[in-house]
Amino acid sequence: MRKVLTGYAIELIPVSRENFQLLREWRNQDDIRTQMGDTALISAEQHQNWFDKIERSQQQLHYIIQYKQQLIGSINVRSSDGLDLTDCKLAEVGLYIATPEYRNNMLAFAPSLLLNDYLFEQLQIIELKSKVRSSNAAALKYNQALGYQLSPIADDNEFIEISLTADNYKKATQMVKRLLSRNRSN
Amino acid sequence: MTEINTDKLAEAFVSALAIDAAEVNDELAYSQHPKWDSTAHMVLVAEIEAAFGIMLDTDDIIDMSSFAKAKEIVAKY
Numbered sequence: 001m002r003k004v005l006t007g008y009a010i011e012l013i014p015v016s017r018e019n020f021q022l023l024r025e026w027r028n029q030d031d032i033r034t035q036m037g038d039t040a041l042i043s044a045e046q047h048q049n050w051f052d053k054i055e056r057s058q059q060q061l062h063y064i065i066q067y068k069q070q071l072i073g074s075i076n077v078r079s080s081d082g083l084d085l086t087d088c089k090l091a092e093v094g095l096y097i098a099t100p101e102y103r104n105n106m107l108a109f110a111p112s113l114l115l116n117d118y119l120f121e122q123l124q125i126i127e128l129k130s131k132v133r134s135s136n137a138a139a140l141k142y143n144q145a146l147g148y149q150l151s152p153i154a155d156d157n158e159f160i161e162i163s164l165t166a167d168n169y170k171k172a173t174q175m176v177k178r179l180l181s182r183n184r185s186n
Numbered sequence: 187m188t189e190i191n192t193d194k195l196a197e198a199f200v201s202a203l204a205i206d207a208a209e210v211n212d213e214l215a216y217s218q219h220p221k222w223d224s225t226a227h228m229v230l231v232a233e234i235e236a237a238f239g240i241m242l243d244t245d246d247i248i249d250m251s252s253f254a255k256a257k258e259i260v261a262k263y
Contacts, residue, residue: 009244068245104217106227107248145224175228182244 001061001085005118008110008180012063012075019064020051023074026098035096035136037159058084065097065111073097075111077119080129089126091119104138109176112146116173120166131159147172190238190261198237199253202230212254234260 005012015023024047026032033039042050054060060078064071075095079088095111097103119125128148132139134157140150147168151161196210203221216222222230231247234240234256240263242250250256 009248101251105248105251106224109224141223176224179228179231179247180244182241182247184243184245 001058005063005114007114007117008177009067009107009184010110010114011066012111012114013066013071015051015054015062015064015074017051017055019071021047022064022071023047023062026074026096029098031100032096032098035133035139037131058086059088061085063111063115067102067107067110070099072099072102072107073111075115077115077128085123085125088123091125091128092130093119093128094130106176106179108142109146109173110180113173113177113180116146116164116169120169125166127163127165129161129163132162134158134160145172145176190257192257194237195234195256195260196253198230198233199256202226202233210253212252212257214253216251238263 002014004014013019024042024044027036028041033041054062060076062076063074065073065075073096075093077085077091077093079085080090080092081088083089085091093112093115097108102108116128119128131153132143140160140162143162143164144150146164147170148162148164149168151163153159153161196207199205199210199214200207203219203226205219205221209219214222216227231242231250235242238260240260242259242263246259246262250259
């Protein structure tokens with residue numbers, strides 16, 4: 001399962017001992033940290049413990065996003081039904097773009113397209129579901145463009161639940177997939 | 187780099203983003219203008235390609251983050 005995924009002009013590189021420290025730097029940036037479910041700063045020890053736990057986990061995959069040899073962010077998927085990713089039907093995807101110039105850009109769709117294709121087509125996952133801060137309008141709009149449906153959460157005004165089926169994903173992303181799958185100029 | 191018809195490019199922006207011609211200048215940038223979002227960007231690519239008879243590469247679609255950048259990119263084709 002832990003292999004480089006390539007497509008839509010980017011590569012998704014599995015997080016490893018060689019690159020995992022970068023994730024802590026990004027995760028602790030104020031602009032990223034404040035959009036997380038847990039907004040606390042991550043210590044070096046916590047980060048090492050986290051990496052030791054996920055390094056061989058069969059229930060989650062973490063990638064670093066590379067575009068034109070530049071590392072620009074991270075995307076991950078976790079099983080939501082307690083099964084290994086190869087067997088699970090429900091999973092949760094998380095993403096952040098750490099490089100500001102690519103945050104409000106078509107490129108921000110590439111990592112989601114590449115990972116979602118893998119999850120729906122290779123791993124046969126039925127549905128992706130996660131929570132987004134209600135105040136994060138950009139993230140909500142981004143996820144809607146991928147085909148996610150939004151549902152309010154009872155007694156929780158801080159977060160909105162978002163869910164995506166393979167059918168909705170396919171319908172919503174035909175055009176953006178075509179634009180990000182053309183020839184490369186440089 | 188070849189000269190491009192800036193008026194034609196501006197018309198493509200006006201049509202795709204549904205904005206006034208007066209709003210089209212070099213500072214006009216993706217996601218800084220409320221109407222230039224990902225959907226509008228896809229329409230914009232189609233408008234520019236139809237207007238200039240070109241097909242943009244993926245890297246240029248990604249790089250086209252402002253009107254100024256669009257002028258540079260279209261001039262390459």
